[in-house]
Amino acid sequence: MTNAVVSTVLEIEAEYGTVLKCPINDNRLVAIRKFLNDGDDPIENRSPLGIDLKVAQKLLNSKMTKQEIADILGIKEYRLQRYINCGYLNDTIWHTFDDKRKKRRNSKYRMFKNGDYIGVGTIKELAELTHKTVQTISYYHTEKYKLRKHTDRFRLVKVE
Incomplete structure (x- = not known):
């Protein structure tokens, strides 16, 4: 498949002059990104929020504090809370683990x-x-x- 990637890149360069001028949603470029990222297109699955929502949701479902989750995601805790308030993330499971806060x-x-x-x-x-x-x-x-x-x-x- 690596030969196919090289030939596809050469084909794109022949058409556009460089890969950088190729449209981001070109089917050939999407296929290369999926091949290099184990079947996932990082540009297609990228959130406009700048974080991976699936990972963030999995972390919220764990027993970690919101501060720890925010540190892992590389954002501030208030931003994580804003994503929850706006409905991008669901923290209902997280609340069941937060007994100390409830008390x-x-x-x-x-x-x-x-x-x-x-x-x-x-x-x-x-x-x-x-x-x-x-x-x-x-x-x-x-x-x-x-x-x-x-x-x-x-x-x-x-x-x-």
Whole structure:
């Protein structure tokens, strides 16, 4: 078959002057790409997103975290999440493996502002109570927030 590839390339070069000027969907060029890539045409199967969606979906179905999956795919985690939100990928199986996140989401916290008690509830309930976003309330629970100096200090204490 390698002789056939060489003769096909010579045929294309005779017609177009160089392989680079040949249209990307030329049947001869597609056949060569499929031969060199075990039957798959990498250009035909390439996603406009820049990642292999089949590989990404298989990784999501494994027990890996989204950060690990994003690192393997060579993208940022927020971009992976955007592909999921837009419907390119399905993470329903991934959620069944993410028990730690589910437990944290349903955990109850006591919230304090400058030492004064504000209320108790899940992060979502505290966000509604204080009229802040869920991300802001979650940030109050991080070490990064605790190390910074603030005029108003918020603390979340997990209720056992």
